[in-house]
Amino acid sequence: MTAEFAVVLPAVLMCLALCVGAIQAVAQQxxxxQAAAVAARMLGRGDDPxxxxxxxxxxxxESRQEGKLICVRIAAASGVTGLGAIGVVASAQxxxxxxRSEEDE
Structure with a gap:
């Protein structure tokens, strides 16, 4: 094993780990x-999401009423290895x- 290879290998592995982490983060987002959109539609119909x-x-x-819209925000600890443990949170709205508001009136 040459000295150049020994120096380059950790850098390549770090880049690979960062790419895998980015893919995990995008998949979680x-x-x-999608879950927030489905939950908002379910709440709008009066179902439990x-x-x-x-x-x-x-x-x-968390849900809130905005005029004739109902908005849902969900959050979860980051699924990227190590980031969830230090408190990084992914969320969507x-x-x-x-x-229901039209039926109740």
């Missing part, structure tokens, strides 16, 4: 965004029409 939110890896959700 997509899951959270608990199973969707926990299926995405989030512990819970989505809004959907509140169909």
């Amino acid at each position: 997509v899951r959270l965004t 608990g199973a969707v939110v926990t299926g995405a890896g989030a512990a819970g959700y 989505a809004c959907a029409a509140n169909e």
Whole structure:
């Protein structure tokens, strides 16, 4: 093994680890965004979105009314190795029409 190879190998492995971590972060963000959209639609219909939110890896959700929209925000500890342990959080928000408000009036 040459000295150049010994110097380059850790740098290549670090780049590979960063690429894998970035892919993990994007995949988690997509899951959270889709779960937030489904949860907002479910709340808008009057259903309980608990199973969707926990299926995405989030512990819970926050919802709020914005005019005729209902918005849901979910958050989960980062799935990237090591970042969740130090407190990095991934979150997503989505809004959907509140169909219950039209029925209640």
